[in-house]
Every structure is written in structure tokens, then in C-alpha cells.
Amino acid sequence: MAKFSVNDCPIIDLGKIQGERRGSITVVENDGTLPFDVKRVYYLYDVPGGSSRGAHAHRDLSQLIIAASGSFQVTLDDGRLKRTFFLNRPYQGLLVRQGIWRDLDDFSSGAVCMVLASDVYIKEDYIRDYQEFLEYRKGF
Ligand code: TYD
Numbered sequence: 001m002a003k004f005s006v007n008d009c010p011i012i013d014l015g016k017i018q019g020e021r022r023g024s025i026t027v028v029e030n031d032g033t034l035p036f037d038v039k040r041v042y043y044l045y046d047v048p049g050g051s052s053r054g055a056h057a058h059r060d061l062s063q064l065i066i067a068a069s070g071s072f073q074v075t076l077d078d079g080r081l082k083r084t085f086f087l088n089r090p091y092q093g094l095l096v097r098q099g100i101w102r103d104l105d106d107f108s109s110g111a112v113c114m115v116l117a118s119d120v121y122i123k124e125d126y127i128r129d130y131q132e133f134l135e136y137r138k139g140f
Helices: 130-138
Strands: 011-013 017-019 023-025 040-044 053-058 063-069 072-077 082-087 092-096 101-105 112-117
Touching: 053 130, 063 082, 072 092, 082 092
Parallel strands: none
Antiparallel strands: 011 092, 017 023, 040 112, 053 101, 063 092, 063 112, 072 082, 072 101
């Protein structure tokens, strides 16, 4: 499997359809916009101020993380480099490739973190121990 770095995790512009005085729509389809087909969507909300989420990596799963409402910060880590992104635009998503550790924090009140994922939920795909993650990255 390819070994991705944090520099392979761009912000993807999804575009928006803006109605006159009627609000906006952003659409994601399995049409090659993302490097994977979306098999699952989940969203985090009601995250108390000061809380953090994530703190794991996935062996095989790819994701697009979107601030559907409000804002939060995502720090990506490939075991060598870290990059922090501030997400606050519902028409943009952060592509998180396989094998990248992520920490989410600084949630604004009312923030909704929507995640488009390349696969169904598989518990065994998670690495939740940071030392194990570093070993995993070395072992590629
Ligand atoms: P977790 O992945 O730890 O949340 P985060 O990393 O974003 O802080 O998930 C929290 C709980 O929800 C955990 O018990 C697993 C469960 N869960 C599912 O059952 N299905 C899912 O698709 C997801 C994302 C989580």
C-alpha cells in the first residue's frame, strides 16, 4: 500500500451552488472528485468546548472531513511531519489518506464535523495507540 505523508492530504474544494437569497448547496458524488467512492457518512456534533476527538489513525480507510457547520481544527501526523488545518467552510473538505494520525479540537459551539468515508465501520482498522502508530509507520 502507498505510504502517504501529511503533504498528500489537501483541502479539496467541492464548489457550491448559490441560490439568489435562498442559500447554498454543495454536492459530493462518486464521480472522481475524491480518490475513493463514499461508502459511509457520519457526523460529530454536540462536542463540548475544550474537548478533542480523533486521536487515531486508520490502516486502510480514507476520509474527507468537512466542517458542515461551525469550525474546528484538525492536526494530521504522518509520524514525521504534522500539519494543522482550520476548517470552517462547508464547501471544502480535508482529504485524510490512509495511515495518517488525526486529532480534532477547538470545536466551535454548534460545530458539525461531517465525515465521508471510503468504507463501512471496521473496528480493526483503527490504530488508537500513538506508539503503535509510530511502529506501524516505520514498518511500511
Ligand atoms: P470514534 O471513532 O472513537 O470517534 P472519534 O474518533 O471521532 O472521536 O467513535 C466513537 C464511538 O462510535 C466508538 O465506540 C465507535 C463508534 N462508531 C461506530 O459504531 N460506527 C462508526 O461509523 C463510527 C465512526 C464510530
